Amino acid sequence: MSDKEVLHILGESVALGESAKVSFNVAKLHTQNTIDVPVIIERSKKPGPTVLITAGIHGDEVNGVEIVRQIIAKGINKPKRGTIICIPVINVFGFIHMDREFPDGRDLNRVFPGGKGGSLASRVAHKLMTEIVPHTDLILDFHTGGADRFNAAQIRIVKNEIVLDELAQVFGAPVIYYSKNLNKSFRNSCYKLGIPMLLFEGGKSFHIDSTVTNTGVNGTKRVLYHLEMLNRKFKVSKPKKGCIKIADSKWIRANHSGMFKSAVSVNAQVKKGDVLGHITDPYGSFNHFVKAPNDGYIFNVNESPIIYQGDAIFHISTKLKS
Template identity: 85%
Template structure:
């Protein structure tokens, strides 16, 4: 942890009060070119906790990468005490090709804790878990909605963890979603190692949304302020609204294929039977209204103009507080 005078990470030594940019390298391209994945480390002269800030586990989740980029560019990652480690793009292979997965077709977030001699994705997972993660006291992991599904800004945590409940409230996203750990995910591995993690979801793939990035950056500032790590030059504002805690939810799926348009906005509170959008055909002969099956909040909307029967088009809370 960062109370050590010298942090030994990825073959480099970083003392208290020092800054460093070290390389997280696992493999070369097939052209033998080396890809350097920068890991940005900022250490205060004053000992304190270590916060690991990550993004880009999926290569197409650029909104999360932008949040971490802003945290670094604005100097938010320079702590008043302790250490902040930023890894803006974990899956750099996917990021280069604008692809969710690795070149071998594997989803990195289903490969943890990884294997030293395994597949490319598994090796990246293994190196992250063995050489970076052990230094962390807390992880802020930034994600984005997949495909054309736009996620409301939300923190995902498991139930019955008082520390996570407190940190999620401090972060101040509009929603806190209680969700189980997925097997072989980064979050599940952190949990098994006893390292608390706040997983942030917001926006959609291949897209940078200003509201989502602002929520992510401000949330990170609030957490760092809560830990006594945020630099004194930064102002921290309270969230405009109290967090909604979603304890249960369901996907509303399309009953028909066709052209789809949502008529409500993300974060909306809706009533049972309220029209959420409509599905039409290109010929003007068909128009199906999608209605809310229950009272709740809409925290994910499919923004694809073309959908197929069975596609997930809205994520709605069924129980919340």
């Protein structure tokens, strides 16, 4: 698979030592214009693994797109051995309109593995799974928190997978979150094919955070170095601090609607009863304190100034993995 002298992908042939930008044809619009997503391929003369780096499954998650953009702009995607395939924006429709979903109203990350005769989102998922994913040995998929919920930089993997565990620790994000593969997600479909994926989450929609971006770029370099694929001109930094491994967690939800202000930031370690934030109204008639229900780490904070009863406002760990 990864050691082929000629890579046949999306109707193009790319030999060892060659670079190529091929088109992932997403759809033809009602105006007869075609929508093509650029797929950037870099192959070393020396055979080795094939790594796929993706972002923009949700069109409003620009921080992930920025991470892949930097990987390409800095030349990190030019491997010492093997092949690196980059797709910075999969959901180009959503990216153009700064919308999470596809024009058909579907969440692309809930229609995998898709179908050739299905909805627009389903057809894109099917093409990705049949024409690109089978060529790969490892996938790094970059996401951000939805809406105004700011995610701590984290790698999400399933429990009890030795290869994923090792790669997640090599990546060196501040948090490893052990979460189940969601049904019909990109990650779950790749898992069923036996292709390991590190899913990176960090920051929030419509926002580029330099700390999160640096974590994603540096983590990618560490993984490529581990696979002996990183070009010699790049230095690999050590993670700044020890990794928090979260085995279980819960969402803290708002008991009241109102104006919301957090008193803690992501990665904060809190004790049961600590004040995490407060909810008020515009008239100064009440001030409700949001308190930690247990000891743990806060790894997602809702940064919206206005919230409604039942909104998820903090994600807190309930059990750590040793």
